[in-house]
Amino acid sequence: MLKVEANFQLGSLNTLKLECVAECYAHVSTTGELQEALSEARQRSANINVLGGGSNLILNRYLPGMTIHMGLQGRELLEESADDVVVRFQAGEEWHETVLWANNEGYFGLENLALIPGSVGAAPVQNIGAYGVEIAQLIECVHVVDSRNGDIRGLTAAECCFSYRNSLFKTSEGRHLIISAVDLRLSKRPVVNTSYPALREAVPKDAATPSDVLAAVVAVRQSKLPDPSIEANVGSFFKNPIVDRMTAEHLKGDYPDMPQYPVDANTVKLSAAWMIDQLGWRGVEEFGVSVSEKHALVIINKSARYASEVIEFTNKINSSVSEKYSVLLDREPELVGSG
Numbered sequence: 001m002l003k004v005e006a007n008f009q010l011g012s013l014n015t016l017k018l019e020c021v022a023e024c025y026a027h028v029s030t031t032g033e034l035q036e037a038l039s040e041a042r043q044r045s046a047n048i049n050v051l052g053g054g055s056n057l058i059l060n061r062y063l064p065g066m067t068i069h070m071g072l073q074g075r076e077l078l079e080e081s082a083d084d085v086v087v088r089f090q091a092g093e094e095w096h097e098t099v100l101w102a103n104n105e106g107y108f109g110l111e112n113l114a115l116i117p118g119s120v121g122a123a124p125v126q127n128i129g130a131y132g133v134e135i136a137q138l139i140e141c142v143h144v145v146d147s148r149n150g151d152i153r154g155l156t157a158a159e160c161c162f163s164y165r166n167s168l169f170k171t172s173e174g175r176h177l178i179i180s181a182v183d184l185r186l187s188k189r190p191v192v193n194t195s196y197p198a199l200r201e202a203v204p205k206d207a208a209t210p211s212d213v214l215a216a217v218v219a220v221r222q223s224k225l226p227d228p229s230i231e232a233n234v235g236s237f238f239k240n241p242i243v244d245r246m247t248a249e250h251l252k253g254d255y256p257d258m259p260q261y262p263v264d265a266n267t268v269k270l271s272a273a274w275m276i277d278q279l280g281w282r283g284v285e286e287f288g289v290s291v292s293e294k295h296a297l298v299i300i301n302k303s304a305r306y307a308s309e310v311i312e313f314t315n316k317i318n319s320s321v322s323e324k325y326s327v328l329l330d331r332e333p334e335l336v337g338s339g
């Protein structure tokens with residue numbers, strides 16, 4: 001039977017290690033328990049928060065409503081042909097374990113997304129991406145439960161409206177959809193994507209295998225990113241801003257060294273890390289929060305107890321970027337709760 005706990009501490013369930021109390025908390029291990037938690041929330045007219053690994057959340061002191069901790073486990077081979085397979089992964093499966101399992105089975109395509117913390121269910125929410133690959137490219141179907149009425153349905157990749165670190169699930173039209181499982185189409189033929197320069201340098205020049213790429217991604221990430229189990233963080237704190245071409249050209253005129261990456265004919269992606277670095281923020285610490293020495297996009301919680309301290313510090317970074325470059329940085333992790 002479902003156990004619902006009141007005033008539940010979430011401090012150990014978020015990688016930024018912020019103190020937060022959930023009004024109601026339920027860990028769900030089956031679809032039945034998920035339905036039960038949703039129906040209980042509806043009876044109480046409580047809003048719903050979904051928690052996976054807590055690696056992309058900034059939790060305020062108090063989280064009203066029902067917090068559902070996703071624990072659905074399991075994998076199932078749905079289809080197999082000479083070229084590929086479709087595998088269903090339940091939402092509570094750990095993401096990096098999923099990448100390792102698929103590679104070990106000879107199902108390829110996930111290697112570039114190795115070592116991203118968190119759960120399978122959260123992966124489509126921000127369309128996780130790294131080293132030239134986004135999960136959107138591999139999605140066959142995202143299974144969801146509608147929190148308003150418990151209805152179950154499957155969404156195609158097109159229906160999920162994926163874009164850079166974004167999807168339907170982050171919008172007002174998709175917020176009520178809880179992901180229970182994700183079907184991925186994976187290749188049985190070795191797939192090697194070394195388009196990302198740091199990766200190209202790290203894998204053997206000839207005959208690189210998917211396992212070489214996986215090992216290289218793990219090594220590059222371990223050298224560049226702080227481990228959240230040692231230094232509390234949520235990975236990239238800001239998204240790389242996307243600006244129109246004219247703005248990009250003006251900036252290039254003023255700052256010839258500024259890295260720029262064309263997205264399409266009209267827009268260009270800028271490097272948030274480069275701007276933060278240029279402004280001398282790397283290593284700076286205030287309010288018990290600092291910019292990582294390893295990576296200027298990563299904010300480390302050294303001793304702050306509450307989200308307000310993280311927000312105060314990162315607002316200062318954003319203001320200084322905006323003053324110098326006239327570019328506003330969007331936060332990547334979601335700020336939830338109150339206080």
Ligand SMILES: Cc1cc2nc3c(=O)[nH]c(=O)nc-3n(C[C@H](O)[C@H](O)[C@H](O)COP(=O)(O)OP(=O)(O)OC[C@H]3O[C@@H](n4cnc5c(N)ncnc54)[C@H](O)[C@@H]3O)c2cc1C
Binds near residue numbers: 049
């Ligand atoms: C060191 C580090 C490195 C990282 N590197 C990357 C990277 O390279 N690329 C990248 O894209 N991200 C990266 N991240 C961010 C993060 O790991 C991913 O966004 C991950 O998918 C979050 O998973 P989670 O289970 O921890 O989600 P949570 O933090 O628990 O939740 C994130 C959001 O998804 C929602 N959510 C969670 N589960 C579900 C569900 N089943 N149904 C509906 N909504 C749900 C939550 O309500 C919340 O809004 C990194 C984070 C860290 C700490």
